[in-house]
Amino acid sequence: MKVFALVDCNNFYASCERVFDPRLKRHAIVILSNNDGCIVARSNEAKALGIPMGGPLFEQKAIIKKHNVAVFSSNYQLYGDMSQRVMDSLRLYSPDMEVYSIDEAFLRLDHLQPRNLYEYCKTMRAKVLQWTGIPVSIGIGPSKVLAKVANHVAKKQRDDGIFDIRSQQAQDEILKTLNVDKIWGVAGRWSERLRLMGISKASELRDASPTIIRKHLSVVGERILRELRGQSCLDLEEIQPRKSIMSSKSFGNLLTKKGPIEEALANYAARACEKLRKQNSQAQRVYVFVETNGFREIDRQYNNGFTYTLTIPTSDTRSILEVAKFCLSKIYKHGYRYKKTGIMLMDLTSVSLEQKQLFVDLNHRPGDPLMGIVDRINQDHGPDTLFFGAQGVTREWKMRCGLRSPRYTTQWDELLAVS
């Protein structure tokens, strides 16, 4: 029988902040979205105060002040590095691992004797905590869906942070009370349909007829049902190169002039190209969009996008910048207060799977080594050491991140100081 463990970091962003500032232990913490607009992560203490996930910061100002809640801008450099450390520590415990998100990983633990499993997970959990300072919860199950359910129980109900759902008795007990919308992969869109079919609890979905579920919710729904029965259908997934790359952020202030929007777009384009080259891909289609702020009812609203298809796929920032600028010129209209722009690179292909072209000399591509050098310099000396003129110098559109903690593990001049 297959054995899956889902390891999930507890309140990951808040935990990262605590590692480097022990004063924050037991202190309510919230983390803000890009641009400091909304609350995207909360410590348990902040959840207990009733601060909602995703809510705008300004609505919570009073409660934050009253309870002296610590507020941070997102520090993605720190979270990314700590995530890497957690995943590297976990990798010592299983050769088969799928990093599912920044703070979650599936591990196959089939090689272990059942009686050792609990102890093994206990050691793993203690090791991650010691090495990184990040507390994790571990759910163990015969399928990925059940491991995910077990993790939910481990996090909410177990002091030791571990729950094993492999026994039939444990499955019956938990699935009986678990709502279907809490099941991994079900979410909102299906739970309504299931409710109409008279299925509201996980156990009811498990015991339904696979054929009927397949008819209503496709083969994906049937797989979830089988996974709930402990029949493993979803295997660990190798990391696949992304099929499209998006880079977009809100501006610090609303913008009306084309110049600063163009500059912001150039920065997102450069970032997207960097990601593109990192996964050894090139893009054939470029999509650019602009948006006004829908929440400002007094403003006139305008949203638009434009797609451009290149003759040959490229990963050269200079070509993409040219295309992005062209797309923006097609959709930008004077007289609106813009909140956001963004770029999406689509139809990605691997550099090695390149189509031969009849009229284009693919060997003549002066950009490639140059882009490689730009990427290396920026990697060694920090982002934006070398940038394109179109990206601008003053960057007045730049988003706010005024409350970011130091990037303790990725910047020499922001290291933790101890006396």
Added chain:
Amino acid sequence: MTAITPNTSEIARQCSFPLFLCHVAAGFPSPADDYIEGPLDLNEHVIKHPSATYFVRASGDSMNGAGIFNGDLLIVDRSLEPIHGKVVIAEVDGQLTVKRLSKLKDHFSLQSENASYPPIELQEGNEVVVWGVVTHVLHNLL
């Protein structure tokens, strides 16, 4: 905006140094070439557990006696057991501090290495929360 020209220190950082077992004679190929060993990597020398190793900046003069000075770079390994006599990063009243850990019988204290700082005594039975063990100090002589 700054125009970047690669400077020598950057190139030096990128270089690796092959270790030869004997002098290399000029003019003819040395038989010693067969014995070239791998390049020396400083990271490998000072970092045994990369995912548990953190760089921390020392401030103040309380550890001068241990060779740790203001502004020095400390290499801290969280995977090591904090035992008596090791220099550690420890948590005291929510602050992180670098001190030498002393454990005599069941009594913990954090010793500075500078006569003007008294040791931090912990209440009987209380344990020190150790953040990590300092393995190396990088001190700039320039």
